[in-house]
Amino acid sequence: MSEEKTRKRKGIVHINHGYCKRCGICVNFCPVKNLEIRQQKLVELERCIACRMCQRYCPDIAIEIEEIDAKTVITGKSGYSNGG
Amino acid sequence: MNKETDFKRFLKLDLLPTPWCPGCGNGIVLKTICQVFDELDMPMKGTVVVSGIGCAGRSAGFFNLDSVHTAHGRAIPVAEGIKYANEALNVVVVSGDGDLLGIGGNHLLHAIRRKTDITVICYANEIYGMTGGQASPITPHNIKTLTTPDGNPDYPTDVQPLFRHNNSYFARTTAYHLNHMKKCIREALKFKGFSFVEVRTMCIVNYGRRLGYKNSNEMLLHYKEFYKINDSAGELAGNEIGIVKGLSQITDDR
Numbered sequence: 001m002s003e004e005k006t007r008k009r010k011g012i013v014h015i016n017h018g019y020c021k022r023c024g025i026c027v028n029f030c031p032v033k034n035l036e037i038r039q040q041k042l043v044e045l046e047r048c049i050a051c052r053m054c055q056r057y058c059p060d061i062a063i064e065i066e067e068i069d070a071k072t073v074i075t076g077k078s079g080y081s082n083g084g
Numbered sequence: 085m086n087k088e089t090d091f092k093r094f095l096k097l098d099l100l101p102t103p104w105c106p107g108c109g110n111g112i113v114l115k116t117i118c119q120v121f122d123e124l125d126m127p128m129k130g131t132v133v134v135s136g137i138g139c140a141g142r143s144a145g146f147f148n149l150d151s152v153h154t155a156h157g158r159a160i161p162v163a164e165g166i167k168y169a170n171e172a173l174n175v176v177v178v179s180g181d182g183d184l185l186g187i188g189g190n191h192l193l194h195a196i197r198r199k200t201d202i203t204v205i206c207y208a209n210e211i212y213g214m215t216g217g218q219a220s221p222i223t224p225h226n227i228k229t230l231t232t233p234d235g236n237p238d239y240p241t242d243v244q245p246l247f248r249h250n251n252s253y254f255a256r257t258t259a260y261h262l263n264h265m266k267k268c269i270r271e272a273l274k275f276k277g278f279s280f281v282e283v284r285t286m287c288i289v290n291y292g293r294r295l296g297y298k299n300s301n302e303m304l305l306h307y308k309e310f311y312k313i314n315d316s317a318g319e320l321a322g323n324e325i326g327i328v329k330g331l332s333q334i335t336d337d338r
């Protein structure tokens with residue numbers, strides 16, 4: 001995948017800071033390094049490819065991904081990412 | 085609500101977050117159990133969860149179902165009692181290895197013998213986590229724990245043969261292998277008779293740290309490297325995960 005395509009944003013990350021324990025599992029699983037813990041808080045860097053690895057492995061149901069309709073992001077490309 | 089989050093109906097969301105340590109694997113197993121409940125559309129009225137004592141034992145209270153948090157090691161006899169009182173109920177035990185195999189080992193032995201139609205899901209973190217990390221019946225040989233500072237002199241117990249010889253269901257899986265875990269739990273819930281799913285999961289705080297893991301993610305990746313899936317074995321080796329076939333066929337239809 002080209003650098004350009006992987007940088008296209010396909011998902012919006014919803015973090016429930018009340019549930020998040022800042023364990024870092026999602027940070028380690030994210031293939032595009034979209035997640036970071038900064039000053040004791042989990043933040044996202046707006047380059048999510050909607051693979052949902054973070055959502056699947058989070059032990060605390062603290063992170064959910066909302067897929068952005070791919071057509072509005074990458075013209076003519078299918079909206080499915082084959083992340084797992 | 086959408087497909088990815090429908091499982092949350094099986095949780096008491098207002099009680100979250102759980103009291104478990106950051107990165108504790110118990111949360112991954114709890115979530116996966118709810119996902120399988122959702123997939124099989126288990127009845128909210130008619131499914132009962134029973135837990136014993138320990139970190140894993142805290143699970144029962146988080147299910148949005150009727151549940152019982154029993155005394156240490158006594159989850160299985162309570163669950164059997166519920167099942168025998170009302171055969172129509174789906175009864176699921178969720179507890180840890182210390183509780184189920186250690187303190188409650190004798191009850192497990194007899195539930196296998198009686199073939200009670202319940203499902204047991206064991207968070208197998210190889211330790212008594214809640215009380216500080218004492219060795220459990222499945223702590224591997226030579227592993228250092230709070231109570232075995234020079235390495236565990238004993239060998240871990242293996243309950244597989246008991247299940248096999250009683251035509252019961254035994255599966256082993258890990259917190260890393262999410263789809264495999266779902267399959268093991270799904271088949272266990274469908275199984276008519278006594279079923280047991282051992283999920284290797286990470287206790288980072290009172291076990292992993294002592295073993296030298298920096299974080300729970302490293303433990304997860306260790307499961308990925310160490311365990312190999314073998315779903316056709318009559319007996320699983322120490323580093324194998326899969327569903328052990330009993331003498332009779334495991335039924336596919338519910």
Ligand code: SF4
Binds near residue numbers: 020107
């Ligand atoms: S895996 Fe979950 S609890 Fe851990 S840091 Fe990520 S969102 Fe927070």
Ligand code: SF4
Binds near residue numbers: 011013030034054
């Ligand atoms: S869905 Fe995938 S790409 Fe997006 S934040 Fe989660 S792990 Fe990273």
Ligand code: SF4
Binds near residue numbers: 103209
């Ligand atoms: S002590 Fe271990 S098993 Fe218990 S909550 Fe903490 S990490 Fe989990």
